[in-house]
C-alpha cells in the first residue's frame with residue numbers, strides 16, 4: 291500500500307473548500323485525492339492524472355464513492371492544459387504534483403524499479419516510450435556517463451558507464467541483476483557496503499532519464515500556474531534535489547513577476563514520526579504557492 295507523503299501539510303497548502311475543483315497531476319493511489327474530495331464536497335470536482343494505467347485503476351476503486359465528481363485520465367502531466375481542456379475542466383482552484391514513483395512501482399509493477407528483484411530493465415511509468423534497457427544498451431558511453439552523474443549524482447559514473455559498454459559488447463543488459471553486476475564490477479569494493487545500496491544512484495539516473503522527469507516537470511509548472519484561477523493553490527512534493535531546484539527556481543521567477551505568492555519560504559519536510567513510519571518520505575520536500 292502506498293502511504294501518502296506529507297498528507298496533512300499538503301492539504302493545508304491546498305486548503306480545499308466546499309465546491310472547489312482540483313487537479314491531482316500524479317494521482318497514484320489517490321491518497322491525497324481522497325482527502326481533497328472529502329473536503330471539496332458536495333460539488334467540487336477532481337481531475338486525476340497518472341501515466342501508469344494500473345495506478346488509475348487503483349485510484350478509481352479507492353475513490354469510487356465520489357464517482358460523479360471525478361474524472362480520471364491516463365496521461366502525462368506535461369500535457370496538463372490539453373488534458374484539462376479536453377475534459378472541459380475548470381475553474382481550477384488547486385493543483386497537486388506528488389512527483390516520482392509510488393510504492394506500487396517498486397513492489398508490484400515488475401518493471402525493474404527495485405534493485406532487490408531480478409526484473410526486466412524497463413523503469414518507465416507509461417506503457418510506451420523510452421525504457422532503461424534502451425538507454426543502457428543503445429546510448430553512447432558519454433551520454434550514459436552524463437545521466438549517471440547528473441541525474442544519479444553517482445561519483446563512479448564514468449567507471450559504471452564504461453563497464454556497461456564493455457559488457458553490452460558481448461551481451462545485452464536486459465535485467466536489473468545484470469545491471470547490478472555491471473555496477474558492482476565498476477565500483478571499488480569499499481563503496482559497496484555503504485548506508486544506501488550501491489546501485490541506488492544508477493537506478494535513479496536511469497529512471498529520471500527513461501521518464502524524462504525533469505523535462506516533464508519544467509513543461510508542466512508554467513501550465514499549472516496559467517490554469518489556476520486567481521487565489522488558486524499549487525503544491526509540489528519532490529523527492530530529489532534536482533526536482534526541488536526546478537520547483538524552487540520556477541516559483542521564485544513567478545513571484546518576481548507578481549504572478550504568485552510563495553506560501554513556503556522554506557520547503558516543508560516530514561517530521562521524525564513520518565520518516566520512521568514511511569522511509570520513502572525521507573527525501574520529500576513540499577513547496578506551495580498561491581496565484582495572485
Ligand SMILES: C[S@@+](CC[C@H](N)C(=O)[O-])C[C@H]1O[C@@H](n2cnc3c(N)ncnc32)[C@H](O)[C@@H]1O
Pocket residue numbers: 292293294295315316317318319320321322323339340341342345365366367368388389390391392415506
Ligand atoms: C508519488 S506517486 C503519487 C502518489 C499519490 N499522491 C497518492 O497519494 O497515492 C507519483 C505518481 O505520479 C505518476 N507520474 C510520474 N510522472 C508522471 C507524469 N509525467 N505524468 C503523469 N503521471 C506521472 C507515477 O506513475 C505515480 O503513480
